[in-house]
Amino acid sequence: AAHCIEYAHLILWGQVRPGEEFDADCEEHMSWVHARAEERAQQHGISGVTYQLCQGVVKNIIPAIASTNAVVSAACVLEVLKLITMCASGL
Numbered sequence: 001a002a003h004c005i006e007y008a009h010l011i012l013w014g015q016v017r018p019g020e021e022f023d024a025d026c027e028e029h030m031s032w033v034h035a036r037a038e039e040r041a042q043q044h045g046i047s048g049v050t051y052q053l054c055q056g057v058v059k060n061i062i063p064a065i066a067s068t069n070a071v072v073s074a075a076c077v078l079e080v081l082k083l084i085t086m087c088a089s090g091l
Contacts, residue, residue, distance in 0.1 A: 001041060001048040005057040008036035024059045033058060 013022050013033065023029050034054045041049045055061065082088040 001037075001046055001053060002057050004040040004044070004046060004049055005033065005037040005054050007040055008033045009058050012036050024055075030054060030058065 009022070013020075016036075030051070034049070034051050037054060038049045041047065
């Protein structure tokens with residue numbers, strides 16, 4: 001589904017609306033991309049194109065929970081590594 005969104009955003013936008021700057025924060029622009037991506041997905045029998053997915057793909061949104069978990073896990077592993085190797089004299 002994401003490739004249908006990218007096709008609408010990167011290729012169709014320039015063909016259908018040449019010279020017009022795409023603004024991911026403009027609801028009208030996002031609705032246009034969503035509609036074109038849905039059309040392309042239906043042509044190829046692909047499901048799952050939603051407005052929220054369009055926003056995530058176009059704006060490159062990374063889910064905050066996953067990235068926060070990765071940072072916290074890395075910090076925990078670093079502290080355990082310090083304990084095991086006795087690198088931290090204060091512990």
